[in-house]
Amino acid sequence: MTYSVLMGTLFANGRFKNRTKSGTIFRVVDKQGSFCKITTRFAKYAVGLSRKDLKILVGLLTGHNTLNQHLTLLKIEEDPMCRLCGEEYDISVHLLGRCSVLVEKRRKQFGKHLLFPSELRQEHWSSLLKFAKNSKRFK
Numbered sequence: 001m002t003y004s005v006l007m008g009t010l011f012a013n014g015r016f017k018n019r020t021k022s023g024t025i026f027r028v029v030d031k032q033g034s035f036c037k038i039t040t041r042f043a044k045y046a047v048g049l050s051r052k053d054l055k056i057l058v059g060l061l062t063g064h065n066t067l068n069q070h071l072t073l074l075k076i077e078e079d080p081m082c083r084l085c086g087e088e089y090d091i092s093v094h095l096l097g098r099c100s101v102l103v104e105k106r107r108k109q110f111g112k113h114l115l116f117p118s119e120l121r122q123e124h125w126s127s128l129l130k131f132a133k134n135s136k137r138f139k
Contacts (some may be wrong), residue, residue: 042125049129056138057129060092066089066138083137093117095135096128102135109134 046054059065068090071077082090084101095102097115107113109131110123120128132138 026061051117053129053133056132059138060128060132061098063092065092067095084135089096091121095137096120096131099135102131105134 010106046057049057056065059067063070068077068083069080070091072080080089082088082099082101083092085099086092087100096118097106097117104111106115109127110119112119115123
């Protein structure tokens with residue numbers, strides 16, 4: 001996948017805003033607001049990923065993934081709550097930053113027990129992808 005194809009795919013989703021003066025190409029938006037900024041550096045990283053890893057990463061960023069909240073919207077699952085803890089809706093922000101079952105893994109990788117969306121935005125995609133894969137929630 002080339003850089004232009006990746007950016008075209010990301011833009012086609014319609015959930016992104018245009019380039020800003022800060023160098024942001026697009027901004028992924030979810031129900032809670034901006035999740036992360038897609039810069040040229042991050043996009044170049046994504047182009048080098050395997051197809052499987054790119055699918056996981058794009059799913060984390062857009063919400064179009066195999067977490068229960070999205071599967072409930074598609075009428076594949078009945079319960080939108082987290083499969084691991086059952087405490088909150090199963091969305092990317094919850095999995096990466098708040099799931100109580102993943103507290104120890106989160107502390108080992110990020111040095112904190114909980115991560116707020118503003119802190120997740122500061123992390124490089126490689127860290128988010130590694131954590132998501134270690135959570136065993138994606139195949």
